[in-house]
Amino acid sequence: MISIKDVRKVFPSKQGQLKAVDDVNLEIKEGEIFGVIGYSGAGKSTLIRMLNGLELPTEGSVTVAGRVISKIRGSELRKARQEISMIFQHFNLLWSRTVSENIAFPLEIAGVGGLERQKRVNELIKLVGLEGRENAYPSQLSGGQKQRVGIARALANNPKVLLCDEATSALDPQTTDSILDLLVDINKRLGLTIVLITHEMHVIRKICHRVAVMESGRIVELGQVLEVFKNPEQPITKRFVQQVTVPEETKETAEHLLERYQSGQVVQLSFIGESVEQPLITNLIRQNNVTVNILQGKISQTQSGSYGTLFIHLDGDELEVNKAVDYIRSQQVGVEVISNG
Ligand SMILES: Nc1ncnc2c1ncn2[C@@H]1O[C@H](COP(=O)(O)OP(=O)(O)O)[C@@H](O)[C@H]1O
Ligand SMILES: [Mg+2]
Numbered sequence: 001m002i003s004i005k006d007v008r009k010v011f012p013s014k015q016g017q018l019k020a021v022d023d024v025n026l027e028i029k030e031g032e033i034f035g036v037i038g039y040s041g042a043g044k045s046t047l048i049r050m051l052n053g054l055e056l057p058t059e060g061s062v063t064v065a066g067r068v069i070s071k072i073r074g075s076e077l078r079k080a081r082q083e084i085s086m087i088f089q090h091f092n093l094l095w096s097r098t099v100s101e102n103i104a105f106p107l108e109i110a111g112v113g114g115l116e117r118q119k120r121v122n123e124l125i126k127l128v129g130l131e132g133r134e135n136a137y138p139s140q141l142s143g144g145q146k147q148r149v150g151i152a153r154a155l156a157n158n159p160k161v162l163l164c165d166e167a168t169s170a171l172d173p174q175t176t177d178s179i180l181d182l183l184v185d186i187n188k189r190l191g192l193t194i195v196l197i198t199h200e201m202h203v204i205r206k207i208c209h210r211v212a213v214m215e216s217g218r219i220v221e222l223g224q225v226l227e228v229f230k231n232p233e234q235p236i237t238k239r240f241v242q243q244v245t246v247p248e249e250t251k252e253t254a255e256h257l258l259e260r261y262q263s264g265q266v267v268q269l270s271f272i273g274e275s276v277e278q279p280l281i282t283n284l285i286r287q288n289n290v291t292v293n294i295l296q297g298k299i300s301q302t303q304s305g306s307y308g309t310l311f312i313h314l315d316g317d318e319l320e321v322n323k324a325v326d327y328i329r330s331q332q333v334g335v336e337v338i339s340n341g
Pocket of ligand 2: 044166
């Protein structure tokens with residue numbers, strides 16, 4: 001669906017040539033939710049803007065839905081953009097138009113007639129859950145509602161690809177989740193290919209199938225989201241993964257726990273993928289003569305399985321505790337004994 005070949009984008013700057021995107025190769029499949037994560041200045045926006053021709057590559061080629069975006073111009077490019085739409089961090093709505101009129105705007109440009117246009121707008125309003133807000137102005141909407149208008153407008157002309165540039169970065173965590181749920185829903189319902197860029201691993205883990213990590217214009221790591229969580233290779237990737245897998249209080253907890261327990265062992269479990277924490281703990285207690293205290297944890301779901309960290313304290317006869325640790329090790333879970341009472 002999307003093919004990025006040997007793409008480089010250089011901007012002139014005072015310090016000479018600035019390589020915003022450097023030697024990027026990427027294939028994105030139809031129906032995929034593909035995430036690009038990186039810190040500010042990594043080149044994410046420049047990369048995504050080359051997918052709809054807002055930027056032209058200095059070198060290389062970009063093909064989307066059979067069109068060589070990096071070559072076409074004028075009316076051909078405008079036509080392509082109806083199939084490759086975009087949503088933005090700050091929504092980019094027309095402030096003097098109502099919700100309905102904002103959503104109708106791309107339909108007007110595409111020359112869709114009045115009656116059909118109104119029908120389509122109503123469909124879109126329903127799809128994004130904005131019933132009752134049709135006549136409101138953007139200034140009267142919450143951030144989440146504004147982004148829903150942005151999404152409805154982006155979907156108006158039945159695009160094949162939706163590009164999201166930090167689409168949830170201006171939203172609070174709860175609203176972010178509801179917008180991400182909407183994107184997953186749209187992806188499943190319409191089979192839409194979604195490319196999103198973000199600096200938040202939470203966004204990646206919640207909805208993406210695959211992720212590319214970008215640093216200084218380059219893609220330094222690429223893989224299935226769960227695989228990347230399991231085996232982050234680059235230091236930058238490890239840092240991003242830690243954003244969502246390791247409780248912020250980890251170090252404090254570990255030290256605290258060491259003081260709190262005179263006997264037994266404190267064990268840190270890392271869950272990834274198929275392994276589910278609930279049966280493991282149940283079996284642990286059933287099959288071993290130990291007491292298990294759950295101390296702290298941060299476990300959540302990706303599109304293809306759960307991952308996270310759980311701290312437990314195991315107490316009892318030393319032999320039994322060791323047997324319990326062996327049992328955990330035999331399961332699909334990472335084990336680290338962090339204190340030995
Ligand atoms: N139009 C432009 N002219 C000059 N430099 C630019 C332009 N757009 C982006 N850059 C530079 O390219 C680099 C990558 O920017 P950007 O793609 O916006 O990164 P990100 O979206 O990951 O924060 C930055 O150093 C930025 O200053
Ligand atoms: Mg950006």
